[in-house]
Amino acid sequence: MTKKRWLGYAVLLLVAALYIYPFLIQLATAFKTDADATAHPLLPWPQQWSASVFRTLAEQDFPRWALNSVFVSVTITVGRVVFNSLAGYALSRLRFRGRRAVFGAVLAVIAVPSVVLLIPKFLVLNQLGMYDSYAGMIIPLLVDGTGVFIMKQFFDTVPVSVEEAARIDGAGPFRTFWSVVLPMSKPALITVTILSFQGSWNELPHYIVSRQDPALNTLTSGVASLVSGELGQGNQFPLKLAAALLMTVPVAIVYFVFSRRFTQGTYEGADK
Amino acid sequence: MGTLLTTPVAPGAAPPRGTRGRRPLRRDGRAGWLFLAPTLIVLGLFMVLPILMALWVSVSDWTGNGSPFSSRVHFVGGDNYAALLAEPGLTRQNFATSVRNNGYFVLFVVPLQTALALFLALLLNQRKLRGRQFFRTAFYFPTVTSSVAISVVFLFLFSSTGTVNAALKLFGVDGPSWFADPRGIFHLALGDPADPPAALAGHGFLGLSWWDWLAGPSVAMCSIIVLVVWTSTGGFMLMFYAALQNLPPSVDEAALIDGATSWQRFWRVTLPQLRPTLFLVLTLGLIGTWQVFDQVYVLSRGNPANTTLTPAYLSYSSSFIGHQWGQGAAIAFLLFLVIVAFTLVQRWALRERR
Numbered sequence: 001m002t003k004k005r006w007l008g009y010a011v012l013l014l015v016a017a018l019y020i021y022p023f024l025i026q027l028a029t030a031f032k033t034d035a036d037a038t039a040h041p042l043l044p045w046p047q048q049w050s051a052s053v054f055r056t057l058a059e060q061d062f063p064r065w066a067l068n069s070v071f072v073s074v075t076i077t078v079g080r081v082v083f084n085s086l087a088g089y090a091l092s093r094l095r096f097r098g099r100r101a102v103f104g105a106v107l108a109v110i111a112v113p114s115v116v117l118l119i120p121k122f123l124v125l126n127q128l129g130m131y132d133s134y135a136g137m138i139i140p141l142l143v144d145g146t147g148v149f150i151m152k153q154f155f156d157t158v159p160v161s162v163e164e165a166a167r168i169d170g171a172g173p174f175r176t177f178w179s180v181v182l183p184m185s186k187p188a189l190i191t192v193t194i195l196s197f198q199g200s201w202n203e204l205p206h207y208i209v210s211r212q213d214p215a216l217n218t219l220t221s222g223v224a225s226l227v228s229g230e231l232g233q234g235n236q237f238p239l240k241l242a243a244a245l246l247m248t249v250p251v252a253i254v255y256f257v258f259s260r261r262f263t264q265g266t267y268e269g270a271d272k
Numbered sequence: 273m274g275t276l277l278t279t280p281v282a283p284g285a286a287p288p289r290g291t292r293g294r295r296p297l298r299r300d301g302r303a304g305w306l307f308l309a310p311t312l313i314v315l316g317l318f319m320v321l322p323i324l325m326a327l328w329v330s331v332s333d334w335t336g337n338g339s340p341f342s343s344r345v346h347f348v349g350g351d352n353y354a355a356l357l358a359e360p361g362l363t364r365q366n367f368a369t370s371v372r373n374n375g376y377f378v379l380f381v382v383p384l385q386t387a388l389a390l391f392l393a394l395l396l397n398q399r400k401l402r403g404r405q406f407f408r409t410a411f412y413f414p415t416v417t418s419s420v421a422i423s424v425v426f427l428f429l430f431s432s433t434g435t436v437n438a439a440l441k442l443f444g445v446d447g448p449s450w451f452a453d454p455r456g457i458f459h460l461a462l463g464d465p466a467d468p469p470a471a472l473a474g475h476g477f478l479g480l481s482w483w484d485w486l487a488g489p490s491v492a493m494c495s496i497i498v499l500v501v502w503t504s505t506g507g508f509m510l511m512f513y514a515a516l517q518n519l520p521p522s523v524d525e526a527a528l529i530d531g532a533t534s535w536q537r538f539w540r541v542t543l544p545q546l547r548p549t550l551f552l553v554l555t556l557g558l559i560g561t562w563q564v565f566d567q568v569y570v571l572s573r574g575n576p577a578n579t580t581l582t583p584a585y586l587s588y589s590s591s592f593i594g595h596q597w598g599q600g601a602a603i604a605f606l607l608f609l610v611i612v613a614f615t616l617v618q619r620w621a622l623r624e625r626r
Contacts, residue, residue, distance in 0.1 A: 087311035096301035115563040120322030140318035173303035244421035
């Protein structure tokens, strides 16, 4: 091995350590006592194992936040898969007047920075009487322009000949879409499912501005309020890090199972 | 062959409309709009309508009670914008502070994350590298996890008795209490003088003295900068990596045969070919960094001394905490303009160098 290659490995390992260490600290601190966390912040293992913070979390609102997160994310994910693929199919395969304009509009909408829309979204939710409701938290996120774009790009690659047989047999657009094209679209559907779940599970600003009822807290908004000291005084880092750890688990599982999917789309061709 | 070409069709032109073509077309139209309906309704209600409504609120004196369209709400013209940009007062000063903070945030995060991402991608792209999958997973994982969870971890890492300070102590350095320290790092580099030069302290722009404009990011903001660079690099690294994998090896090999050093090959051969990706990464970086919100909301809420205040957070807090809805909406639109402007400048700058 050349000297240069050794150097490359050394740098990669050093940076990888910097990327992994915070997660090790997070894992360890969740099992530390408050005193231990303060005394030994560098150690990636507890001096004395303690799982009491998990009991505290279970007794607090944490389970409710988790349930809300699951409910909201699953609903949004299902909605996005259905609506994005419908829209993507129409934009890719159905010929009708105004299709190009709609596609342009969808692309334009993707470009609007989401932070800029925070207050505007609250205004509309309030006006529609959807503030402080699951509907207000879910419906605005049911469609995402990026997902529509991914589905359209995928449908563009499906050969037209596949559909022709069905159409000649007299199948309507919906039938063709549902029983011919959709079953072929598993790769794109899985990608949209993963991105939607990950996105809606991690979403914070929308859940801040679409509700104020503590019973509607998701993990993100709940943990954010916990950090600002809702559960009492003191640093309570083991408690906070345990909460952060638990909310990371589902996304981590999805990531490690589908890590290749995460890199699809923009990064297509990167796999070797 | 010749007989088939009796009716020449331009490439990309619509197929000839016989009776066979027309019926599916009409059926396609109805189905098309039906398929698009959910998307159009949601995007219309929660993207387009909000923008129009916020545009009205930004020129009104609505205080959050009742409907912004009731008769008690008045048109105030550019008052909200004037308070942010023209009239001396706390509003203008806070807005200027938030722009300064975010400006430094962009100035540090975008180059750092771009350079680090490119550097890691080049390392990953070495031929015969073992453990490629492991390194990619390690670098990309922070990007997919929740910004809230990551922020909580960094709150601990950068707390005064936290991991970073414990590590610094190993080298005999007393770390600051990061999230409580409002001192700007440029001021600190000058020894944090008690008497700033009068020429800078006495004059200013948008209600903020030049001395304050030049403070640099505060120590607290630096920890957010580290956090964001750490989380965002992975995604950009993958973009560079994908682009590198798609480069034809022959060009590089030709340069190698011509005797170019690896440094020359990087600057003269690889980098120019990466220009489209570089453009994408820089643009996404600029757009993303002007929107920083989650981390500020979780970690600092603008504290200490407003040095982590950003326009996105100020827009939120003016509306939801201060009930200055017109002001909040006006900040959102100004932020929108900033983002559009930076995207355009970026586009123009990269095209010029070509």
